[in-house]
Amino acid sequence: MSRQLTEMLKGTLEGIVLAILSGRPAHGYEITAWLRAHGFADIAEGTVYALLVRVERRGLVDVRKVPSEKGPPRKVYSLSPQGRKDLDEFWKTWAFLAEKLQRLRKGDK
Amino acid sequence: MSRQLTEMLKGTLEGIVLAILSGRPAHGYEITAWLRAHGFADIAEGTVYALLVRVERRGLVDVRKVPSEKGPPRKVYSLSPQGRKDLDEFWKTWAFLAEKLQRLRKGDK
DNA sequence: ACTGGTACCTAGCAACACCGAATAGTTGCG
DNA sequence: CGCAACTATTCGGTGTTGCTAGGTACCAGT
Numbered sequence: 001m002s003r004q005l006t007e008m009l010k011g012t013l014e015g016i017v018l019a020i021l022s023g024r025p026a027h028g029y030e031i032t033a034w035l036r037a038h039g040f041a042d043i044a045e046g047t048v049y050a051l052l053v054r055v056e057r058r059g060l061v062d063v064r065k066v067p068s069e070k071g072p073p074r075k076v077y078s079l080s081p082q083g084r085k086d087l088d089e090f091w092k093t094w095a096f097l098a099e100k101l102q103r104l105r106k107g108d109k
Numbered sequence: 110m111s112r113q114l115t116e117m118l119k120g121t122l123e124g125i126v127l128a129i130l131s132g133r134p135a136h137g138y139e140i141t142a143w144l145r146a147h148g149f150a151d152i153a154e155g156t157v158y159a160l161l162v163r164v165e166r167r168g169l170v171d172v173r174k175v176p177s178e179k180g181p182p183r184k185v186y187s188l189s190p191q192g193r194k195d196l197d198e199f200w201k202t203w204a205f206l207a208e209k210l211q212r213l214r215k216g217d218k
Numbered sequence: 219a220c221t222g223g224t225a226c227c228t229a230g231c232a233a234c235a236c237c238g239a240a241t242a243g244t245t246g247c248g
Numbered sequence: 249c250g251c252a253a254c255t256a257t258t259c260g261g262t263g264t265t266g267c268t269a270g271g272t273a274c275c276a277g278t
Contacts, residue, residue: 001267004195004202007120007234010265011113012206019213029225039209047266049227054265071224071274091214093113097121098207100148104128105200110236116264119234138256156235158257163234180243180255 001042013043014051015090018079021061022087025078028052052077060086110151122152123160124199127192130170134187137161161186169195 020031032048052075055061060083064076079087129140141157161184164170169192173185188196 002198002202003233004120004124004199005206006266007123008202008206010119010234011116012210013266014116015113016210016213023216027225028227032225038212039205044267044269045225046227046268046270049225050266053227068225068274070276072226072272073274074225089111090113093111093117094210096148097114097117101121101125101203103147104125107132112264115235119265122235136256141256153236153238154256155237155239155258159235159259162258177243177255179245181241181257182243183256 009043012094013047014055015087015094016040017048017051018055018060018083018087018090021077021079022084025064025076027066027074027076029074031077055083058086059083118152121203122156123164124196124203125149126157126160127164127169127188127196127199130186130188131193131196134173134185136175136183136185138183140186164192167195168192 016035017031020026020034026034028049031052032043032045035043035048052061056063056077060080061077062080064078066074066076068074125144126140129135129143135143137158140161141152141154144152144157161170165172165186169189170186171189173187175183175185177183
């Protein structure tokens with residue numbers, strides 16, 4: 001992984017995961033697979049699980065244990081009301097930063 | 110500072126500073142002032158100086174000590190060839206991430 | 219018995235931005 | 249003169265984050 005992308009993901013990965021969950025509930029393995037399939041080829045699996053633990057502890061997601069036919073039971077996460085608020089905030093913050101960077105790129109130096 | 114913006118700045122602040130330097134050489138205090146004037150009102154001063162030390166150690170910038178009429182001597186930073194390469198990479202990485210997020214925002218979940 | 223896919227977890231690490239403070243030179247004001 | 253205010257840089261300690269590199273567990277097919 002490039003150092004730059006690693007650093008940029010700090011802060012955005014959480015938003016990305018919340019955004020995924022805003023569409024539908026999902027479990028960790030599924031989220032990892034989604035990321036891999038959508039261009040984030042080498043996000044470490046452990047990273048996703050650690051992130052989910054964090055957002056759960058903060059009350060941004062609700063968890064439901066669901067038995068799986070294959071392998072150990074799944075932990076299915078869904079966005080909580082607080083998580084929805086956080087996601088809103090995330091998009092605002094992202095928009096702010098994206099706007100600044102766009103200007104900067106166009107020579108506003 | 111919002112926690113979210115703080116985390117998002119990780120990785121991007123370095124790109125922002127390099128982008129500023131790509132326009133013209135500048136010293137730390139000046140860069141801080143520029144940031145404050147352009148919407149990044151509460152980026153800690155110490156943060157900028159620490160960042161400059163890092164990019165200098167990595168060879169992304171050249172430094173020139175210039176006596177100031179006011180206060181201690183300035184350290185004027187300018188983008189090195191390596192820094193220009195890094196800045197290019199930064200924009201590519203940013204574009205990658207921005208594209209992913211844009212899709213995500215538009216319901217590609 | 220063994221491989222491979224599913225599914226989750228953990229400890230230790232490095233990088234980054236923040237906070238709070240210190241240092242040092244110059245100008246201006248009471 | 250003394251002291252605030254501005255210029256300009258540095259530093260130690262903190263918390264959050266993603267990565268590395270494993271481990272655990274369950275099941276199906278060979």
